[in-house]
Amino acid sequence: DQQVKQNSPSLSVQEGRISILNCDYTNSMFDYFLWYKKYPAEGPTFLISISSIKDKNEDGRFTVFLNKSAKHLSLHIVPSQPGDSAVYFCAADNTDKLIFGTGTRLQVFP
Amino acid sequence: NAGVMQNPRHLVRRRGQEARLRCSPMKGHSHVYWYRQLPEEGLKFMVYLQKENIIDESGMPKERFSAEFPKEGPSILRIQQVVRGDSAAYFCASSSRQGLQYEQYFGPGTRLTVT
Numbered sequence: 001d002q003q004v005k006q007n008s009p010s011l012s013v014q015e016g017r018i019s020i021l022n023c024d025y026t027n028s029m030f031d032y033f034l035w036y037k038k039y040p041a042e043g044p045t046f047l048i049s050i051s052s053i054k055d056k057n058e059d060g061r062f063t064v065f066l067n068k069s070a071k072h073l074s075l076h077i078v079p080s081q082p083g084d085s086a087v088y089f090c091a092a093d094n095t096d097k098l099i100f101g102t103g104t105r106l107q108v109f110p
Numbered sequence: 111n112a113g114v115m116q117n118p119r120h121l122v123r124r125r126g127q128e129a130r131l132r133c134s135p136m137k138g139h140s141h142v143y144w145y146r147q148l149p150e151e152g153l154k155f156m157v158y159l160q161k162e163n164i165i166d167e168s169g170m171p172k173e174r175f176s177a178e179f180p181k182e183g184p185s186i187l188r189i190q191q192v193v194r195g196d197s198a199a200y201f202c203a204s205s206s207r208q209g210l211q212y213e214q215y216f217g218p219g220t221r222l223t224v225t
Contacts, residue, residue, distance in 0.1 A: 004152075034213060034214075036216075041218075041219075041221075042218055042219070043114070043116075043201050043203075043216035043217050043218045043219050044153070044201070044216045045216070046213045046214070046215060046216075049213060089152060089153070095166075096143075096158045096165060096166045097143065097155035097158060097166060097168075097169070098143075098145075098153075098155060098203075098214060099155070100145075100152035100153045100154070101152055102150075102151060102152040103152055
């Protein structure tokens with residue numbers, strides 16, 4: 001039972017353009033969402049989060065949008081840079097634990 | 111400015127042996143979480159601990175796996191009589207739980223290979 005889904009396993013974007021990573025969830029009780037970035041052989045690094053009382057949160061080049069009615073959130077990276085190439089995980093806070101999606105591998109090419 | 115520390119980074123065990131994975135949380139954090147990542151999958155929650163207490167172990171396999179976070183020293187995830195299916199990356203995270211919503215910060219992981 002996958003409560004958090006990232007349906008695109010990979011995404012390729014040109015440097016300087018916008019990257020949009022999507023995430024869907026099934027449990028309407030989730031009230032806090034996080035995005036993590038992960039390089040190979042390293043642990044996930046926290047990027048940005050959003051509470052369910054908001055529909056947008058911005059931090060530099062990263063913006064997360066939350067659509068509660070659709071149970072959908074997205075991470076926008078603009079402009080994309082080669083160093084952004086990594087696997088991005090969406091996670092929902094379920095009381096004491098994070099429920100992760102399966103990740104989207106982002107490749108930013110010159 | 112040490113982050114979450116895990117050791118060893120890589121661990122090789124033969125089937126039937128025991129594996130011990132260690133995690134030291136970030137300074138000031140007293141909440142520790144363990145996650146497991148199988149190849150090509152996302153991270154799956156295993157257990158949440160505070161000092162000397164297991165708060166939530168709903169993700170732990172019923173047998174062979176145990177975790178502790180003693181008053182002094184690191185948190186330990188112990189796997190007894192390892193099998194090939196235990197091969198995975200095991201990540202520890204910590205948080206301060208200041209306020210109602212908080213981030214978990216992850217260590218670099220321990221990659222367990224069972225031969």
